[in-house]
Amino acid sequence: MRAPQHILETALYADDLDRAEQFYGGILKLEKVSRVADRHVFFRCGQAMLLIFNPAETVKPSHNPDMPVPVHGAHGAGHMCFAATGSQLDDIATSLRQGGVAIEADFQWPGGARSIYVRDPAGNSIEFAEPRLWGFDETIANG
């Protein structure tokens, strides 16, 4: 087989999906694709999905024999990172502060790429970083 070439879904966990939806949809303005009661809220981000699950629900086995979705569910602070250009980082930092979200860290890595870190309402460590952090072209931040 050839190695996978694209990550389709990234998942984080949150006990309070209303607060997650306010953060990812309201402040970050990601497009909400699906919300199922107290189980999950899903967002589109460019060519991928950000899935926020309530682990208290996703650890319960599926009862649909046609869709035997395996159980999962994690606790503690997870991590993910969005790509952003330098000017986008300035806009993001401003919007986060206006939304009452504290900037936990804002620094440059040895190679010069800048990263900003905040906490989502569940305590997950959310980073915004310039794509050159990993040698990618800046344009990928535009989707």
Add this chain to the structure above:
Amino acid sequence: MRAPQHILETALYADDLDRAEQFYGGILKLEKVSRVADRHVFFRCGQAMLLIFNPAETVKPSHNPDMPVPVHGAHGAGHMCFAATGSQLDDIATSLRQGGVAIEADFQWPGGARSIYVRDPAGNSIEFAEPRLWGFDETIANG
């Protein structure tokens, strides 16, 4: 601000990084970018990174004032999904079985997209799915 348009990093947690490296690098053939002792092993996947962290290490605060990377670390089964076309899914299923990895689930969603699920050595739920599951073009699976 404009909503983020690209997910740069997806993270999972594993206590045993050697086994994680064998799975993601050895069986899935992802390109290893970095391994730091017992703290993490990082892989490239197309235009994004898959980061595998040992939560026992990442919960420890940074002691470098120039790079105050926030702490994080989760326990329990996380989730992520790689994109794959229908024919790639067949190849992946074969390679996984040859690598001694059991297929936990293999089914089609109501819209027709096929998903395969396995467990990584840490117990994370790893999915391989056709991009149309979320309305994306099949070609994104090719990076």
